[in-house]
Amino acid sequence: MAGGNVNPRGVGGSGESPPVVSVCPMCGYPHEPACKITEPQKEEELQELVARYNDNLGLLWFHPPNGGHRHAAVGAKLKRQGVKAGVPDVWILDTPAGHDCRGVVIELKVKGRKPTPEQVEWLAALEQRNWLTFCVNGLQEYVNVMRVLGW
Numbered sequence: 528m529a530g531g532n533v534n535p536r537g538v539g540g541s542g543e544s545p546p547v548v549s550v551c552p553m554c555g556y557p558h559e560p561a562c563k564i565t566e567p568q569k570e571e572e573l574q575e576l577v578a579r580y581n582d583n584l585g586l587l588w589f590h591p592p593n594g595g596h597r598h599a600a601v602g603a604k605l606k607r608q609g610v611k612a613g614v615p616d617v618w619i620l621d622t623p624a625g626h627d628c629r630g631v632v633i634e635l636k637v638k639g640r641k642p643t644p645e646q647v648e649w650l651a652a653l654e655q656r657n658w659l660t661f662c663v664n665g666l667q668e669y670v671n672v673m674r675v676l677g678w
Contacts, residue, residue: 551598552583552670552678566638573635576666584678588619605669607672614644615653615660623676626659631676633669634662 535599553562553576567573581588593614597605619631632653633671634646642650642662650660663669 543634547659553582553672554579554583560601564667564670565666568637569650570635570637571639573637573666574616574671577635577669580670580673581617581619581674586619586678587621588617590616611649612643613643613647613649615646615649618673623659625677631659631661633660633672635669636664638665640664672678 536565537571551561553564569575591609591610591614593612615632616635617631617633619633621666622628632650634642646662650662654660659662661672663672
């Protein structure tokens, strides 16, 4: 063989596999420990971080674009088309292992914010329909919930 001796048991000759490094769900790159979580101050920033996190986990999920400020005419048109107030921010269509449910819905709040009555009603209605429902305050709570669910 050209290039000298090759050890068939791998580098170092111990036969042990290299350590497995998982992909960080915050940035999408393989490294340990995962990136430090910095809490966003705005819900749209939180949603962007959650989007990256969910995409990096490979989940089948979506965020309905219900929030934000719109011209009154646009809001009225969307309402006629079926847009509902209070719909949760995150819909995960994958079922977490060990759970007999339709999927997971999560309302996102930045620290110090509370869900509206419409958001509470949606979460309760979905829970009655066998969805796992959560309202989280900040990115760390979101990550904690996802880890408890096995993601």
